[in-house]
Amino acid sequence: MHDHGSHKEEAPKGVPRLALIGNPNVGKSVIFGYLTGKYVTVSNYPGTTVEITSGKAFINKKEYVVIDTPGVNSLLPMSEDEKVTRDILLNEDIEAIIQGVDTKNLRRGLLITLQLAEMGVPFVVALNLYDEATSRGIRVDAERLSELIGTTAIPTVATQRKGMDQLAKAISGHRVSSFTTHYDRRIEDGVGRIIPLLPDARISKKSLALMLLAADESLNDWLHKNLDEAAIRDIDNIRHEIQSTFPESLGYVINQQRMAAADRLLKEVFSEGDRRKTGARNLIGQWSMHPVWGVPFLLAVLYGFYQFVGVFGAGTLVDFLEDTVFKSYLNPWAVRLFDYIPIGILKELFVGQYGIITMALTYAIAIVLPIVGTFFIAFGILEDSGYLPRLAVMVNKVFKAMGLNGKAVLPMVLGLGCDTMATLTTRILETRKERIIVTLLLALGVPCSAQMGVVLGMLGGISFKATLIWVGVVVGVILLVGYLASKIIPGAESDFVLELPPIRWPQLSNIGIKTMARIEWYLREAVPLFILGTLILFVSDKLGLLTLSEKFAEPLVVGFLGLPIKATEAFIIGFLRRDYGAAGLLMLARNGELDTIQVVVSIVTITLFVPCIANFFMIIKEQGLKVALYITGFIFPFAFLVGGILNIVLRYYQVAL
Numbered sequence: 001m002h003d004h005g006s007h008k009e010e011a012p013k014g015v016p017r018l019a020l021i022g023n024p025n026v027g028k029s030v031i032f033g034y035l036t037g038k039y040v041t042v043s044n045y046p047g048t049t050v051e052i053t054s055g056k057a058f059i060n061k062k063e064y065v066v067i068d069t070p071g072v073n074s075l076l077p078m079s080e081d082e083k084v085t086r087d088i089l090l091n092e093d094i095e096a097i098i099q100g101v102d103t104k105n106l107r108r109g110l111l112i113t114l115q116l117a118e119m120g121v122p123f124v125v126a127l128n129l130y131d132e133a134t135s136r137g138i139r140v141d142a143e144r145l146s147e148l149i150g151t152t153a154i155p156t157v158a159t160q161r162k163g164m165d166q167l168a169k170a171i172s173g174h175r176v177s178s179f180t181t182h183y184d185r186r187i188e189d190g191v192g193r194i195i196p197l198l199p200d201a202r203i204s205k206k207s208l209a210l211m212l213l214a215a216d217e218s219l220n221d222w223l224h225k226n227l228d229e230a231a232i233r234d235i236d237n238i239r240h241e242i243q244s245t246f247p248e249s250l251g252y253v254i255n256q257q258r259m260a261a262a263d264r265l266l267k268e269v270f271s272e273g274d275r276r277k278t279g280a281r282n283l284i285g286q287w288s289m290h291p292v293w294g295v296p297f298l299l300a301v302l303y304g305f306y307q308f309v310g311v312f313g314a315g316t317l318v319d320f321l322e323d324t325v326f327k328s329y330l331n332p333w334a335v336r337l338f339d340y341i342p343i344g345i346l347k348e349l350f351v352g353q354y355g356i357i358t359m360a361l362t363y364a365i366a367i368v369l370p371i372v373g374t375f376f377i378a379f380g381i382l383e384d385s386g387y388l389p390r391l392a393v394m395v396n397k398v399f400k401a402m403g404l405n406g407k408a409v410l411p412m413v414l415g416l417g418c419d420t421m422a423t424l425t426t427r428i429l430e431t432r433k434e435r436i437i438v439t440l441l442l443a444l445g446v447p448c449s450a451q452m453g454v455v456l457g458m459l460g461g462i463s464f465k466a467t468l469i470w471v472g473v474v475v476g477v478i479l480l481v482g483y484l485a486s487k488i489i490p491g492a493e494s495d496f497v498l499e500l501p502p503i504r505w506p507q508l509s510n511i512g513i514k515t516m517a518r519i520e521w522y523l524r525e526a527v528p529l530f531i532l533g534t535l536i537l538f539v540s541d542k543l544g545l546l547t548l549s550e551k552f553a554e555p556l557v558v559g560f561l562g563l564p565i566k567a568t569e570a571f572i573i574g575f576l577r578r579d580y581g582a583a584g585l586l587m588l589a590r591n592g593e594l595d596t597i598q599v600v601v602s603i604v605t606i607t608l609f610v611p612c613i614a615n616f617f618m619i620i621k622e623q624g625l626k627v628a629l630y631i632t633g634f635i636f637p638f639a640f641l642v643g644g645i646l647n648i649v650l651r652y653y654q655v656a657l
Contacts, residue, residue, distance in 0.1 A: 015064065016062070018094070018098065019096075020032055020100060021089075021100070022072070022101060023072065023109060024072075026109070027129060030159055031098060032066060032068040034161060035057040036057045036066050037057075050080055059168050067094075070085055073111075074112070076251065077216065078430055089119060089203055090201065096171050097116065097121055097122065098123065098124055099112060100128050101126065103129055104138050106127075106270055109125075113262075114258050117177035117178075119203040120203065123176075124167065124173070126158070127153055128158055130156060131160070138270070139270075139272075142269075148269070149177050150177045187242065187253070190242040191213065193238050201226075214249075214251035214254050223235075282503070294394040298394070302467075305375075308378050309374045310459050313453065313456075314453070314456060315460055317374065318457065321366040325366065330357070331358055335351045354541055360527075360531045360533070361530075363530055364526060364527045367587070368530075372518075372519070372522055373519055376514070376515045379416065384504060385503060390503075391409070399482075401482075402437065402482030402486050403485075411429075416447070416448070420612070420614045420615045420618045422446070423439055423615060423618045426438045427622070431491050432491060436489055436627060439622065440485060440631050441478050441485075442611075444631075445474050445475075445478040445481075446478075447474075447578070448612075451578045454579055457586055458586050458599055458603055459599075461589065461590075462596050470607070473604050474607055474608065529577045529580065530580055533573040549568060549572065550568045560640065561643050562601060562651065563601065564593055564594070564598075567584075567585060567594075569584055570584035577612050588602075597651060599657075600650065601643050605639050608635065608642055608643070609636075610632050610636050610639070
């Protein structure tokens with residue numbers, strides 16, 4: 001059906017473009033991967049920070065450049081992602097469109113379908129995730145839907161390649177939908193008066209007129225490029241005149257009437273049958289996001305995490321790898337090998353106190369890897385089960401207190417995987433205020449997977465009570481700083497719209513693939529930095545800088561935090577990678593150099609410590625150098641302040657852990 005090949009950033013002249021459009025989480029990227037194969041280009045859309053993925057495909061013996069657009073809930077833009085998708089349709093020469101739809105949430109997909117029909121662009125509909133819909137007793141009459149909208153709708157399961165060949169064949173049809181949405185007479189009158197004032201464009205004049213009536217400010221630049229001031233004034237006057245006849249905003253009215261048209265279509269093609277098979281899963285789904293029952297559910301999830309990662313991963317697996325594999329075999333073997341090398345400093349470099357083998361690889365492979373591996377497995381189960389979006393719904397009201405949209409929960413949850421990539425995803429938030437607050441909270445208090453794993457490993461050696469203290473302090477700090485930031489940083493809030501996938505039984509094969517991919521990422525990204533960090537410590541030790549920094553930090557680390565002076569090393573390398581810093585603290589704890597209070601104080605401080613260097617550069621890329629410096633300048637002293645206060649409180653009240 002198609003061949004794969006690499007391509008240049010710009011489409012070759014004369015090669016038609018095919019766009020993938022749809023709501024978030026409908027499987028567009030899977031369809032994109034099927035069409036284009038491995039070789040793709042990721043680049044920022046001109047004038048924005050939004051990344052667009054494109055690739056070359058041969059479909060029905062014809063070459064296309066396929067563009068995977070950002071997920072949208074409407075083509076009347078409310079966020080930068082939605083504006084980019086709309087602008088691609090408005091400004092790019094698109095020959096055909098595949099609209100990806102989540103079959104079980106067909107109503108949301110139909111809203112986009114009606115807007116594409118209004119634009120007069122040729123498209124086909126991929127009724128994706130059809131297997132999930134069927135398993136929930138949902139039936140969609142694809143043939144009847146095709147008749148009603150006047151273009152092709154095909155059931156697909158992109159992950160299993162079902163329906164994909166039929167979808168590829170349908171692309172050649174280039175069918176423009178014949179469906180027409182009828183609006184209130186006053187709106188239709190306004191559209192009729194605006195159309196003659198508009199120039200020809202790649203999308204229909206009617207769709208542009210409706211956007212202008214809805215006061216779409218993102219069209220201002222396009223208007224000024226294509227119309228004179230008199231025409232712009234006339235359009236504005238028409239909009240004000242029509243708006244004066246409605247109590248609600250025209251944008252709201254148009255959307256409601258579009259949804260009513262979608263509901264009429266839905267009645268014709270959508271039915272729900274026997275759902276008893278999924279009754280238990282639906283019940284679990286409801287409980288997990290209930291404001292009351294969701295809390296014990298969350299505590300049960302945390303306890304399961306603690307047992308699997310903290311006790312099994314950091315206890316059983318680490319003991320085996322560190323004691324049996326490294327201490328008993330690998331490290332003694334390496335020491336004997338370097339005994340044959342007469343250069344002393346070379347031996348120290350590899351097998352000394354700050355040796356690449358005895359410290360960097362022991363930390364990275366024997367201590368952090370088993371903890372990270374078990375964390376990735378547990379996190380994969382939560383991802384595949386559909387629990388994480390429900391957690392977002394449960395804590396939505398709490399996030400509102402921080403001036404944040406509920407969508408902000410998603411980057412925060414992704415931060416448990418990697419703060420650097422989560423910072424990149426803050427662009428799904430609609431206002432700059434929200435993006436800055438979430439970036440700050442990610443850098444401050446959301447531990448990445450590797451660091452979280454090490455922290456749970458340390459707590460696994462103490463008690464569940466210590467875990468609750470750590471969670472309580474970190475969550476409390478996030479809420480306090482988020483609340484204060486929402487009062488200080490100017491800007492508006494936005495509405496909460498979130499896709500809820502069904503509760504599923506996780507597939508072991510899927511979790512296995514994801515876990516192996518993440519472990520590969522860890523080995524490729526983290527291990528070189530562990531080696532670099534060890535080299536920095538080795539050189540600092542030889543130059544006497546380590547002793548100097550320990551003396552300089554003694555009043556803070558020993559006096560205020562109540563930690564041994566050796567903990568300074570963990571904070572020095574913590575900036576390079578926070579999980580490396582946490583691993584240093586874990587080694588101190590395993591060697592009996594930290595008591596239980598010191599363990600809790602040290603991990604709270606390292607959790608709230610400055611973002612790792614990769615995250616720091618990502619903050620600069622997304623929010624600018626000034627914001628990155630402000631965030632780091634705040635976090636560094638604040639982390640030590642919280643750690644010091646916690647040390648004083650725990651020791652004053654003689655808390656037993």
